[in-house]
Amino acid sequence: MDIEAGATDGGRAVPAEWTVMASDIGPLFLAATPRGLVRVEFHADTARRARMLARLAGQLGAEPVECATGLLAGAIRRFDRYFAGEPGPIDLPLDWSLTAGFNRRVLRELATGVPYGTVVGYGELARRVGQPGAAQAVGVAMGANPLPVVVPCHRVVESDGGLGGFGGGLETKRQLLALEGVLPAPLF
Numbered sequence: 730m731d732i733e734a735g736a737t738d739g740g741r742a743v744p745a746e747w748t749v750m751a752s753d754i755g756p757l758f759l760a761a762t763p764r765g766l767v768r769v770e771f772h773a774d775t776a777r778r779a780r781m782l783a784r785l786a787g788q789l790g791a792e793p794v795e796c797a798t799g800l801l802a803g804a805i806r807r808f809d810r811y812f813a814g815e816p817g818p819i820d821l822p823l824d825w826s827l828t829a830g831f832n833r834r835v836l837r838e839l840a841t842g843v844p845y846g847t848v849v850g851y852g853e854l855a856r857r858v859g860q861p862g863a864a865q866a867v868g869v870a871m872g873a874n875p876l877p878v879v880v881p882c883h884r885v886v887e888s889d890g891g892l893g894g895f896g897g898g899l900e901t902k903r904q905l906l907a908l909e910g911v912l913p914a915p916l917f
Contacts, residue, residue, distance in 0.1 A: 742791035743826070746800045747782065749773045753812045753908070754901045757878075760785055760793055761800040765822030768875050771897035788827060811878070814908065816845050819879045827875040834858045835870040840880045846909045850888040872896055878905065 745767060747760040758773035758781050759766065767789075770781050786792045807819050828836055838857050843849045849857075851864040851871075860866065871882040877897060883905040887893045895902035906912040 743789040744791055745785055745789050745793035746796050746798065747785070747793045748796045748801050748805070749778060750805050750808060752808060754897070754904050757808065759801050759804055759808075761804060762789065762824045762826075763800065764824035764826070766801075766804050766876060766879060767824040767827060769877050769879060771877065771901055808878070812908070816909070818845060821879060823876060823879065828873065831858070831860070831863075831866060832870040832873050835867055836874055836876070836880045836882075839882065839885065843881060843884045845881075846911060848884045848886045848906070848911055851885055851893065852888055854885060868894065881905075884909075884911075 743762050743764075745760050745762045747758065747768075749756045749758050751757075755771065756773040758768070758770035758778055760768040760781070768781065768785060770777060773781070782793055804821050807821055811819050823840075825833060825837070835854060835858050838854060839849070842857060843854075851867045852861070855861055855863040855867045858867075867885070871885055872894070874880055874882045874896070877883065883895060883897070883902045885893060892899055892902055892906075903912060
């Protein structure tokens with residue numbers, strides 16, 4: 730289930746919960762609203778977590794609270810299965826309110842049209858959303874993705890086979906692609 734509403738609900742604040750979970754790629758910051766998962770952030774050390782909480786408070790109009798009612802329980806279980814190697818999408822309710830316009834179109838196409846264990850080029854993704862000359866804009870959309878891993882921007886690569894960029898760092902991108910069987914796992 731995907732939610733299309735804006736960040737605030739008719740001007741009212743949207744409550745959110747957050748947590749940091751351990752993963753094979755380091756600590757992940759997760760936040761959810763009653764609509765669904767709204768934010769995932771890599772390398773969630775104390776400083777990054779503080780920045781994410783302040784940013785979310787501004788975007789949603791309310792201070793997120795640490796795991797109060799269990800909005801994140803399903804997401805944590807699914808991420809655990811993903812990092813244990815269970816193939817398939819991380820199919821969770823998503824709150825798309827932190828993205829809009831072209832970026833949202835690109836991210837929705839990525840979420841629905843690039844399955845686990847596959848990759849797509851920036852130019853091909855631009856073509857799929859009706860903007861064949863917008864490969865660089867697709868890269869910008871990937872960098873602004875509020876839901877990495879779930880909306881799998883790690884699956885977007887350069888047309889020449891290069892990895893391209895990645896907000897979580899290239900080593901994290903390599904690890905995710907290896908987990909999905911796209912790249913060989915590192916020897917050590």
